[in-house]
Amino acid sequence: MAAAAACAFQTAARTLACRDGAAAARLKMTSIFVIFFTSVIGILSPVLLARYFQGKPAYDKATLLIKCFAAGVILSTSLVHVLPDAFAALSDCHVASLHPWRDFPFAGLVTLIGALVALLVDVTATAHAGLHGGGDAAEYKPVGTKEEVAATVEKKESAESRIELGALGGAIIHCGDREVGAERVESAEEDLVRLKQRLVSQVLEIGIIFHSVIIGVTMGMSQNQCTIRPLVAALAFHQIFEGMGLGGCIAQARFSFATTAYMCFMFAVTTPMGIVLGMILFSATGYDDSSTNALIMEGLLGSFSSGILIYMALVDLIALDFFHNKMMTSVSWLKKASFIALVLGSTSMSILALWA
Numbered sequence: 001m002a003a004a005a006a007c008a009f010q011t012a013a014r015t016l017a018c019r020d021g022a023a024a025a026r027l028k029m030t031s032i033f034v035i036f037f038t039s040v041i042g043i044l045s046p047v048l049l050a051r052y053f054q055g056k057p058a059y060d061k062a063t064l065l066i067k068c069f070a071a072g073v074i075l076s077t078s079l080v081h082v083l084p085d086a087f088a089a090l091s092d093c094h095v096a097s098l099h100p101w102r103d104f105p106f107a108g109l110v111t112l113i114g115a116l117v118a119l120l121v122d123v124t125a126t127a128h129a130g131l132h133g134g135g136d137a138a139e140y141k142p143v144g145t146k147e148e149v150a151a152t153v154e155k156k157e158s159a160e161s162r163i164e165l166g167a168l169g170g171a172i173i174h175c176g177d178r179e180v181g182a183e184r185v186e187s188a189e190e191d192l193v194r195l196k197q198r199l200v201s202q203v204l205e206i207g208i209i210f211h212s213v214i215i216g217v218t219m220g221m222s223q224n225q226c227t228i229r230p231l232v233a234a235l236a237f238h239q240i241f242e243g244m245g246l247g248g249c250i251a252q253a254r255f256s257f258a259t260t261a262y263m264c265f266m267f268a269v270t271t272p273m274g275i276v277l278g279m280i281l282f283s284a285t286g287y288d289d290s291s292t293n294a295l296i297m298e299g300l301l302g303s304f305s306s307g308i309l310i311y312m313a314l315v316d317l318i319a320l321d322f323f324h325n326k327m328m329t330s331v332s333w334l335k336k337a338s339f340i341a342l343v344l345g346s347t348s349m350s351i352l353a354l355w356a
Contacts, residue, residue, distance in 0.1 A: 023225040028279060031219070031232040032272040038236040039268040042243025043250075046070070047260060050251030061334060063252045064327060068338040070248035071317035072345025073241045074204065078309035080350045081238075082211055083111060086302030089295045098292070107303045114207075114307020121203055122316065197253040200316040204249055205263055207308035208242060209270050214301050216274015221282045221294070234355035235271070241349050243267060249317070318342065 046066045053059040087107045095101045215235065222228055250263055321338065322328060328335045 021223050024223045024228055025279070027225060027228045027232060028220060028275055031228070031235070032275055034232060034236050035239055035275075036268055036272045039239040039243050039271065040264070042240035043247040043264045043267050044243075046244055046247035047251045047264065060327060061331070063248070064321065064325065064334065065337060065341045066244075066248035067252050067317065067321060068341040069345035070245035071313050071321070072342040072347070073245035073349045074208075074309055074317065075313035076346040076349035077211070077242055077245070078306045078313060080353045082302050082306040082309065083107070084353075086111070086299045086306060089299035089302065092295050094292045095295050095299070101296070107299055110300050110303035111307040111310070114304040115311040116307075117304075118203060118207070118308045118311040119315075122199065122311075196316075196320070197249070198255065200312065200320075201246070201249040201253045201255070201263070203308070204312045204316075205246060205267065207305050207312060208246055208267065210301060210305035210308070212267070212270040213274045213277075214298060214305070216271040216276075217278040217281070218294075218298060220275040220278015220280075222278075223282070230355050234352055238349075238352055239271065241345070241352070245345065 049066065050059070050063050053062045089095070090101060090107045100106075219228060219231060219235075246267055247264070250260055255263070322335070328338065
């Protein structure tokens with residue numbers, strides 16, 4: 001009890017001089033427009049760049065480098081921004097002095113749950129789209145290894161050739177069966193890769209939206225102008241880099257124009273909408289962003305979104321490109337350039353942790 005009282009006294013003394021509701025409201029209104037426009041710039045940059053390069057020889061290499069930069073941004077966001085904030089929220093003296101939060105590392109547990117849920121969604125959605133998919137996914141069929149598919153296609157083509165030879169007295173001979181089979185194998189592989197890229201982009205946006213809502217609501221409820229002022233500039237750069245990360249994945253997935261526009265719009269408005277929601281919650285209830293319940297909610301949601309982002313960055317972005325992308329092995333300099341892009345993305349996002 002004494003520790004909790006001392007903590008409350010220190011927190012009140014630290015924030016008293018900076019607590020100004022009117023000034024904080026003006027800063028938050030400014031931040032809504034600033035963050036929206038920087039989010040639009042961030043997510044549209046790789047999308048428009050990919051559209052510009054589409055059809056050109058450098059298109060695939062450019063989108064791969066953008067995606068590697070994106071992977072670095074997403075990984076740094078989860079490990080340097082989201083996860084430490086979640087641990088800090090659940091280890092705050094208002095929370096850590098209570099049972100059961102002082103007895104178990106819930107931030108790590110919920111991060112683990114987030115990663116496992118992302119894996120479950122990834123596996124389930126891939127299997128469902130392959131077996132029962134409709135719309136764009138209806139044409140995708142589950143395939144085995146390349147050798148198994150090639151053998152199946154070759155057997156089918158050989159059977160068709162024998163039937164036609166028997167019907168026409170051997171006058172027609174299909175010499176291109178093997179080439180046709182190889183083309184069908186390549187087409188099936190490309191379809192499955194495209195399906196995977198689209199699934200990655202959608203799950204990744206879900207994780208980022210969780211994170212953006214937390215940032216927005218926390219900022220919207222805050223009345224501390226000393227905290228909000230540096231956050232406006234820091235979050236502007238944060239949204240640019242995070243938008244470039246998500247935009248790179250969207251560009252590589254090659255969604256339709258309507259889907260691309262919808263995903264970009266949702267990313268751009270999520271944080272501003274979170275700020276507005278936080279302002280409404282505070283004005284309606286007077287709910288304090290530093291209260292125990294608010295800290296617990298922030299810590300749990302942040303841990304969960306961190307687990308999703310860590311899984312997506314390591315499994316569906318970095319591992320998929322560095323170990324299963326044919327261009328990495330066919331072009332000698334591309335793997336080095338991709339690693340440099342990965343490091344640049346993670347470094348640029350990590351530096352922002354100095355301010356936000």
